[in-house]
Amino acid sequence: MAVTANPGPPEDAAGGEGADDERLPCGRLLSEVWEQWDTGGTDAHTAGCEYCAAALGDLELLGVAVQRARDTEGAEPESGAGAFTLVERVMDVVRLELRPGRTLPLGEPDEDAWIVEAAAARTFRAAAELVPGVQVGSCRIAPLDLEAPAAGTGTGTGTGTRTAPRGPVRVRIEASVALTWNLQEAADEIRQRIAAAADSALGMEVASIDVNITDVTDVTDGFNGATGGVR
Incomplete structure (x- = not known):
């Protein structure tokens, strides 16, 4: 269900094609840089690129996201499924909040x-x-x-x-x-x-x-x- 008081153009129109996926000046998609970091991978470009490094620098906010996720869980997860849920929540917050736009x-x-x-x-x-x-x-x-x-x-x-x-x-x-x-x-x-x-x-x-x-x-x-x- 939805409550929308100010009808306007569709959300896609507001951001244009690919509005959720910024392209860095070096040509890399921000989503690719995040995904690479998420999986623990790296390559020569990422290691030496100032733009990719600046994008990854935003991960300093990850500590805030971790704390928020832990507060939501109500306790520090020990291992297994609880820890996996925490990681999922953290990454959801990171992807939602740290995309610069x-x-x-x-x-x-x-x-x-x-x-x-x-x-x-x-x-x-x-x-x-x-x-x-x-x-x-x-x-x-x-x-x-x-x-x-x-x-x-x-x-x-x-x-x-x-x-x-x-x-x-x-x-x-x-x-x-x-x-x-x-x-x-x-x-x-x-x-x-x-x-x-x-x-x-x-x-x-x-x-x-x-x-x-x-x-x-x-x-x-x-x-x-x-x-x-x-x-």
């Missing part, structure tokens, strides 16, 4: 302030998950004006990210909510949290926020979505 504008139109999509998406996911009973999945951010020319090629992280034109953006986010929530109210609350984070935490102009409720989960800890708190 395009470079997005911050501040006023005449300012030269930018942020990579992955960092903005992490901010919005964190804000949305402040809503009790909400777990966020995909978060995509794209220029509202898809026809506007790009400002160039981002070089801040060395990972070949595209730079969006300056101007407002559209946010598309997927989330699961607790069974006790009214879906429209949950979507509205998520939207308000993201809008507040965009304004106060980032200084990003967001023109529309599409919230897609992808799942409803059974919550047994006493959460009451109707009142936005706990009984």
Whole structure:
């Protein structure tokens, strides 16, 4: 089921062909670099390439992902299936959060302030998950004006990210909510949290926020979505 308050072009149109798979300046796909690291492999190109090295440098955030996965598990896994589940969760977070994406504008139109999509998406996911009973999945951010020319090629992280034109953006986010929530109210609350984070935490102009409720989960800890708190 889905709650979408701001209909717009399909998500594929927002990111274009291959939007989820960035190509580094060296020609390698970011997904290939991640997969190689994931399997423990290497080659002469990766070993000597500054762009691949910069992409792999983002793995410093892996410690945060590991801690989040352990918190979700509730305990340190010992071995076997538990450890495998932890690794799966960690890699899910890594792939979701560390893909840099395009470079997005911050501040006023005449300012030269930018942020990579992955960092903005992490901010919005964190804000949305402040809503009790909400777990966020995909978060995509794209220029509202898809026809506007790009400002160039981002070089801040060395990972070949595209730079969006300056101007407002559209946010598309997927989330699961607790069974006790009214879906429209949950979507509205998520939207308000993201809008507040965009304004106060980032200084990003967001023109529309599409919230897609992808799942409803059974919550047994006493959460009451109707009142936005706990009984």
